[in-house]
Amino acid sequence: MLAIFLDQETTGLDSQRHRTIEIAFKIVDVSTDEVLASYETIVRQPREVWELHDPSSIQVNGFKWEDLESGKPPAQVSSEIRELFIKMGIKRGQAVFICQNPSFDRAFFNHLIHVDEQERLNWPYHWLDLASMYWFVRMSSANGEPFPEKIILSKDSIAEYYGLPPEAKPHKAVNGVDHLLLCYRSILRE
Numbered sequence: 001m002l003a004i005f006l007d008q009e010t011t012g013l014d015s016q017r018h019r020t021i022e023i024a025f026k027i028v029d030v031s032t033d034e035v036l037a038s039y040e041t042i043v044r045q046p047r048e049v050w051e052l053h054d055p056s057s058i059q060v061n062g063f064k065w066e067d068l069e070s071g072k073p074p075a076q077v078s079s080e081i082r083e084l085f086i087k088m089g090i091k092r093g094q095a096v097f098i099c100q101n102p103s104f105d106r107a108f109f110n111h112l113i114h115v116d117e118q119e120r121l122n123w124p125y126h127w128l129d130l131a132s133m134y135w136f137v138r139m140s141s142a143n144g145e146p147f148p149e150k151i152i153l154s155k156d157s158i159a160e161y162y163g164l165p166p167e168a169k170p171h172k173a174v175n176g177v178d179h180l181l182l183c184y185r186s187i188l189r190e
């Protein structure tokens with residue numbers, strides 16, 4: 001089974017109005033934990049898309065307009081992802097996506113590769129989230145002890161629970177993927 005550990009940085013949180021400005025992922029054979037392929041790029045967006053950015057989101061990821069000028073156009077990013085997934089044999093039932101926030105990442109990923117195209121290529125429609133994995137492991141390991149009244153499910157909180165460092169700041173997609181993998185591996189060891 002393959003897992004696509006994916007993260008994106010965007011111009012904001014609203015997938016109707018905002019767009020991806022950076023994407024990264026690593027394709028991992030989960031039975032061997034071997035990273036088989038990786039991809040990362042800045043996605044160039046038109047100035048009018050940038051003008052709609054949410055200042056809070058940009059503060060988190062640290063992007064500036066000038067950073068986008070060196071990026072690849074969305075059509076090229078789409079083509080490169082499509083080619084890599086085909087080369088790696090990404091297929092439904094043989095691969096899954098794993099993200100910190102799959103509802104967010106999937107909505108923005110659909111801008112790069114439309115859901116109809118993903119269906120035509122028989123790509124996975126299962127987008128798994130790290131927080132649910134962590135929740136399950138914590139619930140399973142409670143051994144009759146009361147579950148905490150409050151549990152924070154952010155990736156940095158999960159990392160802290162396992163004694164891992166927080167994700168590097170400002171947020172960058174490749175750092176998000178590496179941190180996601182680090183947290184995922186710790187959850188599996190529990």
